Amino acid sequence: MLLALVMVFTLAACGGGSGDGGGKNNSGSSSSPSSSSGNGGGGSAGDKPVTLRVLHWINEPVNKFMTDVFIPQFEQKYPNVKVEYTTVPSDDTYDQLMQTRINANDADIMAYRSAFVGAPQEWSPGAADPLWKQWADAGLIADLTNESFLSYYNQTDVENAVMYNGKAYGVNMGKVSFTGLYYNKEIFEKYNLQIPKTWDEFVNLLETLKSNGVTPLGFAGRDVWPFNLAVQGLQATIHDDQLEYIKGLWTGETKFTDPVAIEILEKAQVLMNYAHEGFMGLDYGTLPSVFASGQVAMVADGTWNAPTYASLNPDLKFGYFPIPGSNDPAKNANLAGKYDMTWMVVEKSPNKEWALKFLEEMSIPENYTAFVNAAGFLPNQDVKVESEFINEIMPYLGEFKLAWDQLFINRENVGQYASASSVHAEFLKPAGPIATAQELAALSQKDWDAAAPK
Amino acid sequence: MPPTWKRTEPAVLRDTEVYAMYPFGKGMARHLPFLLLMIPTALYVLFGFGPSLVTVVFSFTDATGIPGTEWHFIGWENYRTFFTASNADDQMKAIGRSLYFAFAVVLIQNAVALFVAVLLNRKLKGDVFYRATLFLPVVLGVTVSGLIWQLMFNPMGGPVQRILKMFGTSSNFFGSYEVAFDLIIFVQIWMYMSYSMTIFLAGLQSIPRDLYEAGYIDGAKGWTAFRHITYPMIAPAVTVNMLLSIIGALQTFDIIYVLTGGKFETSTLAWNVFAAAFGSTSADYGRASAIGMIQFVFVLIFAVTAMVYFRKREVEL
Numbered sequence: 001m002l003l004a005l006v007m008v009f010t011l012a013a014c015g016g017g018s019g020d021g022g023g024k025n026n027s028g029s030s031s032s033p034s035s036s037s038g039n040g041g042g043g044s045a046g047d048k049p050v051t052l053r054v055l056h057w058i059n060e061p062v063n064k065f066m067t068d069v070f071i072p073q074f075e076q077k078y079p080n081v082k083v084e085y086t087t088v089p090s091d092d093t094y095d096q097l098m099q100t101r102i103n104a105n106d107a108d109i110m111a112y113r114s115a116f117v118g119a120p121q122e123w124s125p126g127a128a129d130p131l132w133k134q135w136a137d138a139g140l141i142a143d144l145t146n147e148s149f150l151s152y153y154n155q156t157d158v159e160n161a162v163m164y165n166g167k168a169y170g171v172n173m174g175k176v177s178f179t180g181l182y183y184n185k186e187i188f189e190k191y192n193l194q195i196p197k198t199w200d201e202f203v204n205l206l207e208t209l210k211s212n213g214v215t216p217l218g219f220a221g222r223d224v225w226p227f228n229l230a231v232q233g234l235q236a237t238i239h240d241d242q243l244e245y246i247k248g249l250w251t252g253e254t255k256f257t258d259p260v261a262i263e264i265l266e267k268a269q270v271l272m273n274y275a276h277e278g279f280m281g282l283d284y285g286t287l288p289s290v291f292a293s294g295q296v297a298m299v300a301d302g303t304w305n306a307p308t309y310a311s312l313n314p315d316l317k318f319g320y321f322p323i324p325g326s327n328d329p330a331k332n333a334n335l336a337g338k339y340d341m342t343w344m345v346v347e348k349s350p351n352k353e354w355a356l357k358f359l360e361e362m363s364i365p366e367n368y369t370a371f372v373n374a375a376g377f378l379p380n381q382d383v384k385v386e387s388e389f390i391n392e393i394m395p396y397l398g399e400f401k402l403a404w405d406q407l408f409i410n411r412e413n414v415g416q417y418a419s420a421s422s423v424h425a426e427f428l429k430p431a432g433p434i435a436t437a438q439e440l441a442a443l444s445q446k447d448w449d450a451a452a453p454k
Numbered sequence: 455m456p457p458t459w460k461r462t463e464p465a466v467l468r469d470t471e472v473y474a475m476y477p478f479g480k481g482m483a484r485h486l487p488f489l490l491l492m493i494p495t496a497l498y499v500l501f502g503f504g505p506s507l508v509t510v511v512f513s514f515t516d517a518t519g520i521p522g523t524e525w526h527f528i529g530w531e532n533y534r535t536f537f538t539a540s541n542a543d544d545q546m547k548a549i550g551r552s553l554y555f556a557f558a559v560v561l562i563q564n565a566v567a568l569f570v571a572v573l574l575n576r577k578l579k580g581d582v583f584y585r586a587t588l589f590l591p592v593v594l595g596v597t598v599s600g601l602i603w604q605l606m607f608n609p610m611g612g613p614v615q616r617i618l619k620m621f622g623t624s625s626n627f628f629g630s631y632e633v634a635f636d637l638i639i640f641v642q643i644w645m646y647m648s649y650s651m652t653i654f655l656a657g658l659q660s661i662p663r664d665l666y667e668a669g670y671i672d673g674a675k676g677w678t679a680f681r682h683i684t685y686p687m688i689a690p691a692v693t694v695n696m697l698l699s700i701i702g703a704l705q706t707f708d709i710i711y712v713l714t715g716g717k718f719e720t721s722t723l724a725w726n727v728f729a730a731a732f733g734s735t736s737a738d739y740g741r742a743s744a745i746g747m748i749q750f751v752f753v754l755i756f757a758v759t760a761m762v763y764f765r766k767r768e769v770e771l
Contacts, residue, residue, distance in 0.1 A: 092715060095734035103521050131735065138522045222629040224717055278609030280629035290610070413539035416719075420735075432631045450540035 050354050052083045055097060055110045056341075057090035061307035065374035074361050081354055089285075091223060099131075102140055108349040109358060115161035115172055115339035117406045123247050124409040126453030132344075136169050142345040143167045147356060149363040157380035161339040170342040171359050173368075174377025177337030178302030179233035179403055180396070182309065185317035187214060187297045195321045197329040199267065206274045209297050217271060218296035220287040221280035224426055228405075230271055230300035231425050233323030234264045235404045236336035243407050249448065250409075256418070256444040265437035267325060268425035280431045288312050304340065306376045306389045320393050335396040336403040340377055415447030422448075512743035519737030532744035545726065545745075549752075552722040555639060556703040556756070563643045564695050567650035572684070574651075575658045585655075588648040596645070600712030603641045604628065634718040642709050646702070650695045657691025658684065693764035700760055704753045723749045 056063065063085075071083045088097050094113070101107040112132055120127040135141045144150060145168045150158060153171070161172035183195070191212055196202035209216040220226035238260060239245050248254030255261070272279070276296055291299040292313040300323075309318055324332035343362070345355045361367060369383040376387055378397065385391065405421045417424060417440065424444070427434045434440045513532055517525040536545055570588065574581055591599060607614050607627035618624050628634050661684065669683050685692075707724035714720045716729060727749060731742035 092734045096732045099519055099732060099737055103519055105521070128735070131737070134518070134520045134523075134737070138520050140520065140522065221626075276610075277624060278615065278626055278629075280626040281607070281609030282629070286610070411540075413535065413541045415541040416544050419541070427631075431626075431629075447540065 048080065050081045050351050052081055052109065052351055052354050052358060053101075053107045054083055054085045054358070055094075055101060055107050056085065056087050057094040057111065057113070058087045059090065059304060059375070061304075061311070062341075062371075062375045063087050065371060069370065069374070070362065070367065073367075074358060077361065078354070078357065083358070091225070095131075102135065102346060105346065105348050107346055108351045108355045110344050110346065112170060112342040112344055113340075114406065115342055116164055116169065117338075117402070118409060119164065120409060123250050124411075126412060127409045128412045132169070133164065135344075136164055140347055141169050142347045142352060142355075143169060144171065144345065144356075144359075147360070149360040152363045152365060152368065153380045154382065157339070161380070162342055170344040171363065172339050172342045172380055173362075174340055174372050174375065174380050175337055175400060176302050176304045176340045176377055177335040177393070177397065177400075178229045178304075179236045179336045180303075180320045180322045180393075181217075181230070181233075181298040181300055182291060182306075182318050182320055183298045184291070184294060184296075185319055187294070195319075196324050197332060198324050198327045199332075200327060202324050203270065206270075210274060215276040215296045216298060217275040217279075218282075218287065218290050218299040219272075219275050219279045220282050220284040220301075221275075221426065221431060222282055223284045225421075226284050226287065226300060227279075227426060227431075228421060228423075229302060230323060231264065231268050231423055232336070232404045232421075233300070234267050234271075234325035235423065236334075236401060237322065237325035237332045238264055238267075240331075242402075242404055246408055256422075256448060257438070257441040261423075262437045262441055264325070264423065265425055265428060265440060269428050269437065272425070272428070272430055280426070291318075292316055303335075303337070303378075303390070303393070304376055306387070307374065310389070318389075320389070320396075322396055333396065334399050334401060335393065336401040337378075338403055338406045339380075411448065411451035411453070414451035417443040418445075418447040418451070509743045509746055512739050513747045515740045517739040517743075519731065519739055525740070528740070532741050533748070535741065536744055536748065544721075547719070548721050548723050548726050551635065551720070552704060552724065552749075552752070555635075555642075555706070555722055556700060558639045559642050559646075559703040559706075560696065560699045562639075563647050563699055564650050564692075566643065567647050567695070568654050570647070571651045571654035571658055572680070574655060585648075585652075588651065591645045591647070592649050594645075596708045596712055599641060599645050600709060603637075603644075604713065607637065628714050629718065631718050634714050635720045638710055638713055638720055641713065642703070642706060645709070646699070650699060653691050653695050653698075654688060657688035661687045689764070689768040693761070693768060696760050696764055697757055700756050701753055704749065704756065723752070 054066075056066070066085055071085060075081060075083060086097070088094050090113070098107075098110055098112075102110070116130075116132050116136075118130040119133050120129065129137070132141070144162075145166075147168075150168060150171070157172060157175075158168060162168045162170045187209070188194075191208055191214075193205055193208065194201075196205050206216045219230065235242060245254050245260070249256070276282075276290070282290065287299060287301060288305060288308050289312060290296055291301075292309055294316075303320060306318075306320070309316060320335075322332055322335045326332060343359055345352060345359065349355060362371065363381075365381060365383055368379070368381050369385075371377075372379045372381075372383065373386045376390065378390065378400070379385055404423070408422055410418070410420065410422060417427065422444070424440070426432055427440050428437065429435055434443070514527055514529055515525045516528050516531075536542070574584055578584065594602075606612055609615050609624070609626050609629065614627070615624060625633060627637060665683050665687070666679060669679050674682060705724050707722065707728045710716060710720055710722065710725050711728065716725045721729070723745065727742050727745045730736055730738050730745055
């Protein structure tokens with residue numbers, strides 16, 4: 001009993017105070033075990049071998065670029081540094097990896113899934129702090145405002161993506177768009193189809209394909225979020241102003257049961273009805289092969305995956321267009337998306353100096369251009385992108401808008417019909433148990449109201 | 455009346471008797487067993503009991519997984535939130551699913567295990583091979599088992615889907631609100647059935663053969679023999695299996711994590727503990743500890759009830 005009490009107090013001290021676990025060195029590739037503790041680091045300490053631990057999620061083109069091009073180049077420039085690049089699947093697995101590693105102070109650089117969005121605003125009282133904000137407030141991620149390499153990036157992009165309380169807490173590597181559909185150009189040519197500019201045209205297109213025995217749409221429903229990309233495409237083109245609608249949800253001016261929201265759910269149902277059989281059981285990792293093999297004419301995916309499609313089937317001719325949710329071509333004319341990965345430096349890392357050098361190297365326009373070309377991102381620097389794919393969709397990127405999940409701020413402890421990104425078309429038939437959009441909207445509104453701040 | 459023998463201790467102990475009474479020797483060496491036992495005890499307290507106690511403490515705080523943040527005692531707030539917050543309904547549904555999971559797994563797994571154990575108990579050719587093969591799922595682990603069944607239940611051309619197509623239906627399997635949870639139960643049973651089976655087998659093999667012979671003479675064969683001879687005699691094995699499966703089933707979250715990630719209404723209480731502490735938007739150790747304590751209460755109730763009931767049955771024999 002006494003021993004247990006001692007345990008409790010020891011662990012309590014660790015949790016309650018400002019201490020951390022101390023720098024644990026992953027001795028995967030470094031030969032010297034104590035290389036990183038204690039050297040406050042001047043440039044001349046560069047002789048000590050250092051293992052730089054970088055965390056990232058699985059995104060094949062980017063991972064390949066890092067391991068085959070950038071990291072060897074960096075290690076050649078700084079021979080004493082060995083970079084340990086860890087990748088895991090990009091869903092909850094990566095979030096948990098970030099959490100456990102930052103907890104154990106076992107990482108130097110981490111990629112964050114998006115820009116620093118979602119901080120509670122004055123109109124969203126009681127909303128929970130997103131993880132990045134909790135880390136920034138706790139001083140766990142480094143303040144990079146005064147770093148010289150930040151000046152390589154466009155000022156607006158830096159302001160939009162990584163600023164918080166007047167400080168820059170990361171380096172954002174580019175934008176992606178995901179509210180469109182990849183389409184198989186050969187299939188479209190075969191049936192004389194044009195890119196649809198309105199919803200009615202789109203439904204006609206789906207019908208034509210279906211009547212010719214071609215499966216029109218592919219979704220990776222099992223992971224749910226890939227299907228949600230298409231729903232966000234509908235939201236971006238049907239709402240006049242997504243942010244105003246979201247604020248309205250908080251103040252009560254707008255509701256989940258409004259006609260505009262019902263329209264989105266009903267159109268999502270239409271999409272599901274034209275999807276391939278078993279789409280709710282298909283996982284995101286298998287989706288590219290379904291499209292690349294020509295089993296479906298169009299898939300919902302983000303522009304980050306274009307390099308994957310290109311490499312899977314070099315003969316595949318594909319393009320991308322925004323899902324036309326409304327019947328107004330002007331509203332359907334633009335893609336929406338988000339700022340994608342943001343590199344953050346772990347503040348308490350013993351290798352912080354080298355982490356900053358890593359980011360500096362990455363930000364040099366030459367290297368940055370190579371990265372952006374490999375990743376298929378829209379650049380945050382003023383550089384020319386080679387990708388034919390990106391250049392083709394440039395017309396849709398005239399006004400880059402943020403998609404729904406970047407704007408939405410959720411209430412704490414909200415029930416499942418309004419949780420996370422809040423619009424859950426996957427509850428509707430044929431994917432889920434609820435028959436009509438009205439029913440689902442009512443349930444969502446009920447959950448939302450129940451979670452209202454007191 | 456026959457004389458009663460009184461046990462008297464001899465005045466002088468012979469050598470062999472000394473060794474019998476003090477196996478570790480006399481003097482300081484007598485304390486050796488206790489000192490040796492301190493090692494596993496310390497390990498258990500340090501890595502098992504201690505953290506459990508810390509969970510109790512954390513459930514009354516707002517501790518988070520963000521290192522360096524202060525935490526405070528907030529009393530019963532976490533428990534209140536669990537039962538009265540706006541997503542309390544979802545939590546109650548999760549509890550319902552935990553109980554459904556536990557009942558289904560315990561009953562079906564043990565029934566199948568007992569059946570298979572009875573089959574294997576006879577002298578079959580290759581029975582060692584059967585036992586080894588049947589035990590393989592236990593050895594494979596959660597991740598591999600999850601992968602196997604994801605491939606089997608692949609809705610785009612996987613083996614089970616093809617069989618279903620021959621009957622004219624199809625299913626989304628792990629992406630389906632209707633069957634995902636039942637499929638998870640199936641995989642859980644598949645994984646751990648042979649664990650129970652091995653325990654039953656051990657129990658069966660300790661039943662003396664002459665009981666069956668005596669019963670046979672009285673006309674007890676097959677099912678009657680099972681009901682009146684086999685089943686009562688393996689009561690201790692039944693108790694063990696029931697306890698293990700109840701406690702295990704109420705705490706399972708790993709197979710849910712691997713197969714569906716808690717989506718499609720497959721979340722249980724244990725899953726909610728994991729999601730609250732290590733989820734993608736939450737590092738709330740306080741709340742996770744509170745949910746863990748509530749889960750502990752359930753496990754305690756069921757385990758104690760089961761233990762009392764089954765031990766009584768054992769004793770009655």
